[in-house]
Amino acid sequence: MTWQKQRLPNDHPPVKSGSIGVLLVNLGTPDGPDPGSVKRYLKQFLSDPRVIEIPKLAWQPILRGIILNTRPQKSAQAYAKIWTERGSPLADITARQAEAVADDLGESVVVDYAMRYGSPSIEQRLTELTEKGCDRILIAPMYPQYCAATTATVFDEVARVLGEMRWQPALRFVPPYHDDPAYLDALADDLTRQVAALSFRPEVMLLSFHGMPQRTLEQGDPYHCHCHKTARLLRERLAERPEFEGVRFETTFQSRFGPAQWLEPATDATLVAEGQKGTKRLVVAAPGFAADCVETLEELALEGRDEFIEAGGSDYAVLDCLNVSASGVKMIDALIRRELSGWI
Numbered sequence: 001m002t003w004q005k006q007r008l009p010n011d012h013p014p015v016k017s018g019s020i021g022v023l024l025v026n027l028g029t030p031d032g033p034d035p036g037s038v039k040r041y042l043k044q045f046l047s048d049p050r051v052i053e054i055p056k057l058a059w060q061p062i063l064r065g066i067i068l069n070t071r072p073q074k075s076a077q078a079y080a081k082i083w084t085e086r087g088s089p090l091a092d093i094t095a096r097q098a099e100a101v102a103d104d105l106g107e108s109v110v111v112d113y114a115m116r117y118g119s120p121s122i123e124q125r126l127t128e129l130t131e132k133g134c135d136r137i138l139i140a141p142m143y144p145q146y147c148a149a150t151t152a153t154v155f156d157e158v159a160r161v162l163g164e165m166r167w168q169p170a171l172r173f174v175p176p177y178h179d180d181p182a183y184l185d186a187l188a189d190d191l192t193r194q195v196a197a198l199s200f201r202p203e204v205m206l207l208s209f210h211g212m213p214q215r216t217l218e219q220g221d222p223y224h225c226h227c228h229k230t231a232r233l234l235r236e237r238l239a240e241r242p243e244f245e246g247v248r249f250e251t252t253f254q255s256r257f258g259p260a261q262w263l264e265p266a267t268d269a270t271l272v273a274e275g276q277k278g279t280k281r282l283v284v285a286a287p288g289f290a291a292d293c294v295e296t297l298e299e300l301a302l303e304g305r306d307e308f309i310e311a312g313g314s315d316y317a318v319l320d321c322l323n324v325s326a327s328g329v330k331m332i333d334a335l336i337r338r339e340l341s342g343w344i
């Protein structure tokens, strides 16, 4: 009888278990640098109530009626300027970070990457990891500074996906690492190397972080404090090095979106103000971004240059994010190995 037959051990469906998975997650990016792809991506991203904290009934008509009919064209032009033959820099670099971690961890751990919005999705990658037998999974949100709009949305989506699984894996998350010595040392080493290779000695270094609405700080989001702590600890390390002798550091927030008050000072306004007050040589680092993306490669490197030079500056450079630099990969490895302790 079928019922009895299904209970026989030899007829048990094949299952894989006993493996460990690591999933690097970054924000997300469109599938292509065209308005249609950007519109699909922005619709998903900007519909997340963690990103736009306006009641859905009020926000969706604005999003669908105005934003998605204007922003995709403009953003697609920005994406087209930074797109490479390997696709979106953000997805490509995140994929290469995952490959580097996989090389370090070896066969015992399955390492992959996902994008919170767009593809490859968290749902797809978590499903694949469990199908490969990963019953312990470490999620690594690639955000040094905690923010509800980024870190918490990864948690939300992972929980949603697991909510649909019968056999859920055990889960761990890499905590925010804004004040972790491994991160600060990696940044200090990598930025020193890059500044030493410049053709000019900067007078000013901007540490530019992605902005957030001011009210999120008032509501208790630690993001602003995390950014300032990173900036202070990084400054303390850099100030000791000859490459930064006499350099003035400023912390700014970029990528303002919409009419609300955002964290200040704004990166673009600061670039103009620096140029106008006579700063000639300026360098920008973006320590909050684990990988270069449209915000660093277009907004900072292209728009930012125009803003500074038009305001009177003469030398301008935007330094690379940690990406897959030797110090960057060593740092990600160290964080992941620490959080895997007891599992490997």
Ligand SMILES: C=CC1=C(C)c2cc3[nH]c(cc4nc(cc5[nH]c(cc1n2)c(C)c5CCC(=O)O)C(CCC(=O)O)=C4C)c(C)c3C=C
Residues within 6 Å of the ligand: 027, 028, 029, 030, 042, 051, 052, 071, 075, 088, 090, 143, 147, 149, 150, 210, 211, 212, 213, 223, 255, 257, 288, 289, 292, 293, 294, 295
């Ligand atoms: C209200 C809107 C936005 C909030 C809040 C926000 C927070 C936030 N974003 C990042 C990191 C990235 N954002 C990126 C692109 C991007 N961000 C917004 C809007 C908000 N971000 C938009 C509309 C876009 C798309 C580009 C554009 O139209 O300007 C990216 C790059 C993605 C890529 O494909 O390259 C990153 C990374 C953080 C860390 C953050 C809060 C701390």
Ligand SMILES: [Fe+2]
Residues within 6 Å of the ligand: 210, 255
């Ligand atoms: Fe953003």
Ligand SMILES: [Fe+2]
Residues within 6 Å of the ligand: 255, 294, 295, 299
């Ligand atoms: Fe931007």
